[in-house]
Amino acid sequence: MFRIILIMAAGIGAGWLLRRRRLTWLGRVTDALIWVLLFLLGVEVGGDERIIRGMASLGLEALVISTAGVAGSALLALLLWRRARRGREAARK
């Protein structure tokens, strides 16, 4: 965990050094790396017999619980965003 944050900090430093240049390729490289990571996550899930065997019975239950959690938190995130935006607009006036 700490290493990951450190690597990102190094990236920020490198990006700052290159601040006079437009890194137009960065978005495409980021997308490609996301694809690679998702592929690898898939390989890991697919290769784990415990997960594959449990998928049918426990998978649906897991899906229901995680969807409910995401929905609840996304809803509160939306309310917060609306309030924050209203506050900012009010401050501007």
Add this chain to the structure above:
Amino acid sequence: MKGSLIIVGFFILGVIAGAAGWLSIDKTGFDISFAALACLMFCVGLGVGNDLGALRALRTLPKMLLTLPLLTIAGTLAGCALIALLLPWRPLTDVLAVGSGFGYYSLSSIFITEYRGPELGTVALLANIVREIITLLGAPLLARFFGPLAPVSSGGATSMDTTLPIITRVSGKEFVILSIYHGFVVDFSVPFLVTFFCSL
């Protein structure tokens, strides 16, 4: 939408490759997932460092956004409590314990396996992997319908690492620091909340 479909496609391809045994990930040797994640985080850093104006945008974000981790926790638990009504064979506290993983599947499934046995442990593993996958795949839709904070919230504990790149892409660079802060706070809460619900 097209972006999400491509991501789903790569994930499914990976599952097939892994299940068929064409490829396997050996975490004991060279950890390629970690290497790819490191490259990704470096790129995220590059983007931020290259455009520090986006970081300055954090200061223009309203202070109340700092409550986001608490809302993520409250919203997740509320959603899980509601859905527990549909799962009468699971005690409420078990469902809340699974939900309290916030995407941090390794730690939460280990804890829950320890306290509640391998069955609920597997549910926790799957549910929290699914939460990460929902965030990775659904971030564009979440942002469109629930605003730029929703992918951060949905990412839960993972909003500071694995889902950070997609959050940056979808919500914008000005949310990077908020997202890391959010992931840190939620991540920190996982062991406490999971053991709390398991001990009830």
